[in-house]
Amino acid sequence: MQGKIIVVTSGKGGVGKTTATSSIGAALALEGNRVAIVDMDIGLRNLDVVMGLENRIVFNIVDVVLDRCKVEQAAIRDRRIENLFLIPASQSDNKDVLTTAGVERVAKQLRSRFDYIIMDSPAGIERGFENSVVAADEALVICTPDVSAVRDADRVIGLLYARSLNPKLIVNRIEPARVTRGEMLSHDDVMEVLSIDLVGLVPMDEKVLISSNTGAPLVLQNDSKAGAAFRRIARRLNGEEDLPIEMPVYKTSMWQKISKTFGLK
Amino acid sequence: MLSGLLKRFTGKKNSKDAAKKRLQFSLIYDKLEVNDTTLTDLQQDIVDVISKYFEIDKDALELKVKRDDEVSALVFNTPILHVKRKRA
Numbered sequence: 001m002q003g004k005i006i007v008v009t010s011g012k013g014g015v016g017k018t019t020a021t022s023s024i025g026a027a028l029a030l031e032g033n034r035v036a037i038v039d040m041d042i043g044l045r046n047l048d049v050v051m052g053l054e055n056r057i058v059f060n061i062v063d064v065v066l067d068r069c070k071v072e073q074a075a076i077r078d079r080r081i082e083n084l085f086l087i088p089a090s091q092s093d094n095k096d097v098l099t100t101a102g103v104e105r106v107a108k109q110l111r112s113r114f115d116y117i118i119m120d121s122p123a124g125i126e127r128g129f130e131n132s133v134v135a136a137d138e139a140l141v142i143c144t145p146d147v148s149a150v151r152d153a154d155r156v157i158g159l160l161y162a163r164s165l166n167p168k169l170i171v172n173r174i175e176p177a178r179v180t181r182g183e184m185l186s187h188d189d190v191m192e193v194l195s196i197d198l199v200g201l202v203p204m205d206e207k208v209l210i211s212s213n214t215g216a217p218l219v220l221q222n223d224s225k226a227g228a229a230f231r232r233i234a235r236r237l238n239g240e241e242d243l244p245i246e247m248p249v250y251k252t253s254m255w256q257k258i259s260k261t262f263g264l265k
Numbered sequence: 266m267l268s269g270l271l272k273r274f275t276g277k278k279n280s281k282d283a284a285k286k287r288l289q290f291s292l293i294y295d296k297l298e299v300n301d302t303t304l305t306d307l308q309q310d311i312v313d314v315i316s317k318y319f320e321i322d323k324d325a326l327e328l329k330v331k332r333d334d335e336v337s338a339l340v341f342n343t344p345i346l347h348v349k350r351k352r353a
Contacts, residue, residue, distance in 0.1 A: 130307050145289075146284075147284050147287060147288055150288055150291065151288060151291060151295070151336065154295070155295070158296075160336050179281075181279075182279025182280065182282070183279070183280055183281060184281055185281050185284055185285060186281070188286045192285075193285060193288050193292065195287055248284075
């Protein structure tokens with residue numbers, strides 16, 4: 001087995017990176033892959049609670065890198081989704097405890113055991129970011145349609161290019177009604193500003209908070225629009241590159257249609 | 266519902282257009298700002314290339330960032346003293 005390491009980054013915090021990581025990882029496992037999700041946010045771990053696995057932590061990624069345990073001992077098996085594992089971050093260590101050399105060594109072990117390894121990078125562009133991208137084969141950049149997230153995404157994209165990674169973009173928390181009203185950047189605007197390839201569009205969805213409240217996987221909720229969007233992203237990453245990107249519904253009112261006809265816009 | 270027409274009459278623009286424009290500008294500035302050495306290196310490289318073809322006044326040259334409403338441009342200004350002859 002020679003698995004693929006995908007790093008999920010954003011630069012800015014709070015844009016939905018953790019939700020995206022857990023959902024894409026879970027969806028890749030549902031597609032029949034053996035998946036490990038690795039929380040690289042040392043000192044501020046969150047994937048465990050979001051995934052509902054916080055009570056089952058024994059070892060963490062720092063233990064693995066420092067050779068205090070084996071990969072198998074740190075990987076928590078998700079009981080709801082087959083072949084899905086979480087390697088949590090350490091909550092007590094300093095974030096500088098990991099080295100890129102150490103991460104690269106563990107990456108080799110992970111590649112031989114899993115089809116996909118999804119690394120959740122911490123916010124920021126410091127040491128934790130370096131550690132998350134050092135062994136990556138592919139990179140995903142998450143951003144929301146607001147000026148600060150887009151600007152930070154641009155910075156991160158530049159850093160990924162410098163490491164010969166060709167990142168793909170996910171625009172998260174799109175509110176179609178506000179896009180229609182001209183209050184929110186559309187995904188086309190974001191893509192034009194950042195000029196990189198898109199891998200998925202995720203609409204704003206109240207179900208995200210509800211599913212993280214209970215630690216239930218978002219991708220298993222049949223009525224979640226965001227969950228469905230993440231499942232499509234996973235299929236695209238899993239080789240179905242031609243799967244069309246579903247646009248969030250932009251409602252146009254009768255009045256807008258009339259205005260458009262008369263060129264009023 | 267009438268917001269589009271209202272905006273047209275009042276001359277109010279969509280806030281997202283402002284966001285896009287501000288972003289496009291700030292990203293360019295962010296990159297130009299990177300650091301002084303980048304600009305100095307760039308200037309040196311340009312001088313080297315131009316010097317292959319023209320004899321230029323290296324002390325009088327200037328590298329500027331020109332800002333416009335639509336685009337930003339890198340302007341390199343130098344007096345040309347002589348055109349170098351190509352030797353066969």
